[in-house]
Amino acid sequence: MVAALVNLIQVFPPSSLSAARDDQGAAVAAMRNGFARALVPYYPVAGRVAPSGLVVDCTGEGIWFVDAAARCALADVDDLDSCPLLIPAELLLPLPPAGEKLDGFILMVQATRFTCGGYAVGITFSHAVFDGQSAAQFLRTVGELARGFPGPSVVPVWDRDAFPDPPTSPPPQHLTEFKFVTQVADISAESIARVKDEFKSSTGEGCSTFDAVTAVVFKCRAQALAEAFPDDAEVGVGFAAGTRHLLRGVLPAVDGYYGSCVYLACFTRTSRAVREAALAELVGAVRVAKDAVAPRFVDWMRGGVGHYTVPLDYSTVILSDWSRLGFDEVDYGLGVPGYVFPFDDQANFVGMLYYVRPPAPRRGGIRVVLRCVEEQHAAVFAAELAKFA
Known part of the structure; x- marks a missing residue:
């Protein structure tokens, strides 16, 4: 069973960057460190979703982080504000390591630097573990730790065993594939x-x-x-x-x-x-x-x-x-x-x-x-x- 994956892209224009940090090439390193530090209080995120899709194995394998570079400026691709995008979104999202499948990954990240100094950060997360509110909470914690905070401002709560077992879900429906346009x-x-x-x-x-x-x-x-x-x-x-x-x-x-x-x-x-x-x-x-x-x-x-x-x-x-x-x-x-x-x-x-x-x-x-x-x-x-x- 493959857990549902959610993809999002955060666009950081060059005007939002600290010039000193960018010149030192430390922006991505600080971000990567923020993710690493966040995985301590959010230790299940470093694990994998079990094949059943209902359990997280706390394996400590970590998340997948990709440092990438584009050969154009954000302005060249309309600041990623056009539909359809002027650059394939697949190039901005993380792919699993060679030889591994998406099955089980809880979070993957790709930070893509553009020639103008702007960034696109592509996030893929498992909906079996995170909903939108909790994924945003985790990423805010990453940001705090990347900026040098001593710890998260919101203490994470796991406590999955506190939930009563819900009734069995209805049987899956027959699905028809459509050709939706974006x-x-x-x-x-x-x-x-x-x-x-x-x-x-x-x-x-x-x-x-x-x-x-x-x-x-x-x-x-x-x-x-x-x-x-x-x-x-x-x-x-x-x-x-x-x-x-x-x-x-x-x-x-x-x-x-x-x-x-x-x-x-x-x-x-x-x-x-x-x-x-x-x-x-x-x-x-x-x-x-x-x-x-x-x-x-x-x-x-x-x-x-x-x-x-x-x-x-x-x-x-x-x-x-x-x-x-x-x-x-x-x-x-x-x-x-x-x-x-x-x-x-x-x-x-x-x-x-x-x-x-x-x-x-x-x-x-x-x-x-x-x-x-x-x-x-x-x-x-x-x-x-x-x-x-």
């Missing part, structure tokens, strides 16, 4: 504010940026897929909700816990209902799905059937909000990243999208990285999303 869309702060105002006007309540953006993306995708599904076909959105706050009293300590700790929520509507619904109505549907997470998760932990069976087909899109996880707050001594984005071009069995912060200095709003429609629907999807740019 797209990027920026949802402006003004559009988000407008959707929030519409919801407040109709309900008297406030809503989050997540609620507003999810309503926009759900409606735009339904518009793009109008010809792909009959009016009465169910289309849905699934999203990973953090559940650490629900583990107080289960774990000895929740702060610092760095395991994968998310619960998949989902809501569906008919294709016609989504296309014709006001955005405020869809915001309400997102909020209802979020409110259902806590009781369903608690029921599931107690052995109930509170989990969702999410159809993994073209009707469904799974989203992940990276805009507040902290990947863009990691400072290895290079300053904070100007841009962080996922790379998942191998995820072709269910539509995926990620919310990230737009590249500096164009802060404000939310950037959505999408792989959730095939080529014949991509142009309409882009046109619908552009209405909210």
Whole structure:
């Protein structure tokens, strides 16, 4: 069994670097030392995921770290801010050592220096061990130790044995491989504010940026897929909700816990209902799905059937909000990243999208990285999303 791997790329422009450190060629050495030091308190990360995918063998083999160099400046590849990328993302991500497979690796890193002095740091981590929040926590610790901190500001918590055994998961679904295309869309702060105002006007309540953006993306995708599904076909959105706050009293300590700790929520509507619904109505549907997470998760932990069976087909899109996880707050001594984005071009069995912060200095709003429609629907999807740019 191969654990699901997540890829991300952090882009550090040359303006964020310390010139003195860069001249000494010590930036990557300090980063590497930060990872080495972090593996002491985070000792399981230096191990391997067992073939079952359910156990970490604390072998102490360490992580795989690659020091690489590009023959161009970041500006030559549009600061890695174009879609498609002007350089193959595979060149920016770490590959396992010769003769070894990805099976079992918990974390791999590649630091690529560009001729301008900027860097791209490619991270591959195992979702069986980390979720986004805990991976970001680990990388922030690496940054602290790379910058000379005596220890992590957040003490890591493992304590996997404190979890009760959850009920058996539903049997795997038959999977169909799709030819998803990668797209990027920026949802402006003004559009988000407008959707929030519409919801407040109709309900008297406030809503989050997540609620507003999810309503926009759900409606735009339904518009793009109008010809792909009959009016009465169910289309849905699934999203990973953090559940650490629900583990107080289960774990000895929740702060610092760095395991994968998310619960998949989902809501569906008919294709016609989504296309014709006001955005405020869809915001309400997102909020209802979020409110259902806590009781369903608690029921599931107690052995109930509170989990969702999410159809993994073209009707469904799974989203992940990276805009507040902290990947863009990691400072290895290079300053904070100007841009962080996922790379998942191998995820072709269910539509995926990620919310990230737009590249500096164009802060404000939310950037959505999408792989959730095939080529014949991509142009309409882009046109619908552009209405909210």
